[in-house]
Amino acid sequence: MNNLRFLITQSHSNGSQACKGIHHCALEEDLLHKHLSMGEVELARKVFDEIPQPSVFLWNAMIRAYSWKGPFHRAIKLYYDMLNSGVKPNKFTFPFVLKACSSLLALEEGEEIHEYVRRIGLESDLFVSTALIDMYMKCGCLDESCAVFDGMPNRDVVSWNAMIAGFALHGMYEDTIGYVLEMQNAGTRPNRSTVVTLLPVVGQAKALTQGRSIHGYCVRRYFDEDDILVGTALLDMYMKCTSLVYACRIFGKMSSKNEVTWSAMIGGYVLCDRMMDALEVFDQMMLEGSSKPASSSLASALRACAKLADLNGGKTLHNYSIKFGFLSDITIGNSLLSMYAKIGSIGDAVKYLDEMEFKDTVSYSAIISGYVQNGNAKEAFAIFKSMLSNVEPDVATMVGIIPACSHLSALQHGKLNHGLAIIHGLASDVSVSNALIDMYMKCGRIDHGREVFDRMSKRDVVSWNTMIAGYGTHGRGKEAISLFLNMQAECIVPDDITFICLLSACSHSGLVTEGKHWFHAMTLNYRIKPRMEHYICLVDLLGRGGYLDEAREYIRRMPFEPDVRVWGALLGACRIHKNIELGEEVSQMIGKLGPEGTGNFVLLSNIYSAAGRFNEAAQVRIMQRDKGFMKSPGCSWIEIKGNIHAFIGGDRTHPQSQKIYGKLQELLVEIKKLGYRPDTSFVLHDMDDEEKEHALLYHSEKLAIAFAILSSSNDKPIFVTKNLRVCGDCHGAIKLITLVSKRVIVVRDASRFHHFSDGMCNCRDFW
DNA sequence: ATAGGGTTAG
Structure with a gap:
């Protein structure tokens, strides 16, 4: 009977004559295909269910429809229905159902299908193998993907791309590049898809050189900037490599832009710390862009406002979110929340949190970090507590709350959170460990901090910086230097912050010679240009050590204009060494730079009163009061x-x-x-x-x-x-x-x- | 191809 129907459908599609009953089915089949071509999957399904014994082609058509746009579990269900009804799947069935498996990360079903394919000897089929590779890659089984790939008798560009996309998905930069090279050695030319999947990994790895050569390849193959996919991917890659000039050049050349293009550009500017530009592009998009903005653009723009502390801009974006109906989007909700919290408008943030229909870990974490960043650690604890009864904390939550303990030197709270991190399986995370190290160090427990550090299986540059800074503030400069040397023995490259930690460690321990040595080595051997912050450390180091003139000389020779902070460091040294003359000069310089914190007023009046010149000390205090600078109480x-x-x-x-x-x-x-x-x-x-x-x-x-x-x-x-x-x-x-x-x-x-x-x-x- | 909360310094 089955075979008969099979023949009938075949003959029908060949245009042969049809008897009455068969004609009825053929009409239904036509209807089904018509629905499918219109994307009306559910209507097609109704027709399908009416057909008594659908052919393998019809089964495939339905499975394909579901595997295309979902619901994916229906594709898998249909595949099993098909097997149960006695219809044998063919080589077209498997790629469809496997795609559904990979969308659902349904590894067990995928493996079962693999087993079936192996039994009927279809494993080496090009399409089936490629689908298997994709499924295993998405489910995280890299070894299985490789095994299938290695077993393929021949491969086309799509199979190579499946491998490349898989490694790219897992952020494995080396392997991704490796397969592209191997692919070329095997004589297969990378196509547009290869490039588009490859570029995000290159961007993530900030591998600008490779990115540029891929750009070159695109130009040679004539799929360059005018292709919206390639163009956007290139633009994004350059942005991730903070290569603004190249990104802008491509953006300018692109004749058509879609929401992804705009969004990549706005997000890129935010990444490159160019908040004003990000907002400008956002405005441009609102003028030029044809449809409503992508939510990702809005999210990036909100971040820009948060960083600029631009509350008005943020509120405008809030209105846009309402206007375009984005408020039900939890990403946008959390971005808004975070914007209010970061700007310090905590009241708005909490109000918004209360109004949110769905809150997740991110929502709570945003508020917690907002409180901590605005110096309100106690409120952060309160929110954290209420969070625990609703959602699970994750890595970012812990990294947000632990610094609250550090700020307060609240060891008991810190230990409690350490325990919580262990219970939730988060303590092995590098960032959580870093936060814990910092917490123990700031609570005065150097040994506890050291223990966390020693137990880490992997340490990043932040781990080392935190330790160096910790030893530094405890006045253990020699140990800080030896950590600095050890980190390099373990192949961790010091960054600009490492040197700030190291220099301030030297300063706290009076290691003037060492500090000067590392300051110069920083430029010569590590290719790090000193920033203002490095000069502040250096001036502090020399000043504390009594080399006031040398410190003054470094300020004079700085390649940029000195700011209040660097003068403040020198002023502090003047106080320690009771140098009134220089102190007065420095105060004048500070005065010219306009409003500044209260610390410098205090320093200057300290200098005067230390020299017994109480009238002048009082004058400074009066001036401070008149200018409206209140000294925060000790x-x-x-x-x-x-x-x-x-x-x-x-x-x-x-x-x-x-x-x-x-x-x-x-x-x-x-x-x-x-x-x-x-x-x-x-x-x-x-x-x-x-x-x-x-x-x-x-x-x-x-x-x-x-x-x-x-x-x-x-x-x-x-x-x-x-x-x-x-x-x-x-x-x-x-x-x-x-x-x-x-x-x-x-x-x-x-x-x-x-x-x-x-x-x-x-x-x-x-x- | 794009997007939310996070650790280190001063």
């Missing part, structure tokens, strides 16, 4: 049993305030016996001596330490964190407190760690 805090206790100077709000002041009195009496005299030069206000002394005696760090001595056991070191730099008077007092209390005290201030013990500090009084 604040110190300490974590005891997972709770954070914060103090500001003269604070009496703590429940145990009475006892704390009592303890502090006691300590002051003791250290005065050891020779402590309040150093009033650190007090800037025009008050009388008694007041000055009072202001000093109850600085926030002293209160925090007194509290810590009261509330923690004797054998444990005390860890205090301060938002500003520790003042000189407190620094001296704490040294003596270690003697009378027999405690080790570690203070993390705005610039480094001070390890106090036995009457000394490891910063050697140069901070």
